[in-house]
Amino acid sequence: MEIFEYNNFDSPLKVGDDNPHKQKCVFCQNELEVFSINDYWDVDLKQIYNFHQLGKSWCYEEGMDEDMWELDLSRYSCEVYFHHCTKCGWWRIIKDVTVSAKVLQLWQFFYGTVGLLKKLDLHNIDIPINEISKYLLAKYEARFSLHPKLxxxxxxxxxxxxxxxxxxxxxxxxxxxxxxxxxxxxxxxxxxxxxxxxxxxxxxxxxxxxxxxxxxxxxxxxxxxxxxxxxxxxxxxxxxxxxxxxxxxxxxxxxxxxxxTESKIDKENIRNKLELVLKNKLHSYNWENPMNSL
Incomplete structure (x- = not known):
């Protein structure tokens, strides 16, 4: 059993993952393995529009033409990626939504869900050692609570x-x-x-x-x-x-x-492992990027 189970997940912001561009594990800072997966989540266009409108003052501060700010919600594309830490086993799913503006501009919005650290009984000497090793990588301060034999x-x-x-x-x-x-x-x-x-x-x-x-x-x-x-x-x-x-x-x-320490996943069967996750919505990163003009 892994310390980040696939039926234990929540908003990225809950674990301090506030940057979808960061390619390092938020727990052990290891470089993340990244590969694309199928997109199973609908886009909440109203949510995207409302969030985008909150930053409208930025448009005027930067001298951007209003038509380059205003979204054309009929034109968008999505890509979904699975990120996995090959050390402690932390994982996240990121959905990258690109929406066209009315003219000459693209805007990027991010949604996701992340694995949550399982609670372990650090005095249970029967816990598999590999699991304890991964747990210490993710939460090294717990070493002081660890049973000496472990x-x-x-x-x-x-x-x-x-x-x-x-x-x-x-x-x-x-x-x-x-x-x-x-x-x-x-x-x-x-x-x-x-x-x-x-x-x-x-x-x-x-x-x-x-x-x-x-x-x-x-x-x-x-x-x-x-x-x-x-x-x-x-x-x-x-x-x-x-x-x-x-x-x-x-x-x-x-x-x-x-x-x-090493954590491996079976890429071919990741769809089955994520079955519970796929039934739930993704959470907004509250992050957007203006991309290069068309």
């Missing part, structure tokens, strides 16, 4: 997608190591902290001790916040002694999560 599992999935064999040892008596990564015979011990406050130097020192006792020559410390001053100095000392520690703060972890 965050460890998400981290394990991230490294698995990077090509590592991953063993999640955390949420038990793990001796300070939550994950063990292995690739080409080399092991890495990972400590994961779902904290709001900055990680102290002593906490990193505890990881170095756990790595030493486990005979693992390299470690990674991942946090949902950041590290206190002195952390880089400590890992430099540790590296000089042959024990390499990499620090990954909240911002960097989000970038890695985005890199390793």
């Amino acid at each position: 965050f460890e599992d998400v981290t394990g999935q991230v490294f698995k997608n990077l090509g590592y064999d991953t063993i999640v040892t955390g949420y038990s008596n793990d001796g300070g190591i939550d994950l063990i990564l292995e690739k080409e015979g080399n092991q890495i011990g990972v400590q994961v902290k779902r904290y709001k406050s900055k990680i102290k130097v002593d906490q990193i020192r505890e990881l170095t001790g756990a790595l030493f006792l486990s005979g693992i020559p390299k470690g990674i410390f991942i946090t949902t916040s950041d590290f206190q001053s002195g952390a880089n100095k400590l890992i430099q000392k540790s590296a000089n002694r042959g024990l390499s520690i990499e620090l990954i703060n909240s911002e960097r972890f989000y970038d890695i999560l985005k890199l390793t």
Whole structure:
């Protein structure tokens, strides 16, 4: 199940999508995949006319001839596009309506509907990890409410997608190591902290001790916040002694999560998935564009 379900949708403005030209996801800022779909929605010409008339003063301010402003509602065309985020899975439908003016001008109006984020129980450890990963991409501030085990599992999935064999040892008596990564015979011990406050130097020192006792020559410390001053100095000392520690703060972890998370759709069957949406009207973006004169 996706975190943006096709039976959960509303006006674009409800999620802050106020620009139909913007080709990036409003949740994770990923570039949107765009393809055309069939047009199933009637044009509300009266609504278009009334909205257009609200900006009539702009016509005079710009010195535009009134006939270039006045719409000829008998001449219009429509195109409909489906936009999909290949990372968190957010989607939207945009209907682009082009209406001719009485002379020498075209006007563009936009309608649409968008997917709404599903509410998840962030303490339910049985939720699929891929779903949690997408949810964090869309609503990263929710990381502080996430069950610690789920965050460890998400981290394990991230490294698995990077090509590592991953063993999640955390949420038990793990001796300070939550994950063990292995690739080409080399092991890495990972400590994961779902904290709001900055990680102290002593906490990193505890990881170095756990790595030493486990005979693992390299470690990674991942946090949902950041590290206190002195952390880089400590890992430099540790590296000089042959024990390499990499620090990954909240911002960097989000970038890695985005890199390793993928959301796919079946374009051929999107018509069936959108069946409920197609029965409902599209919402106005409250946006119009004057296009080049004919």
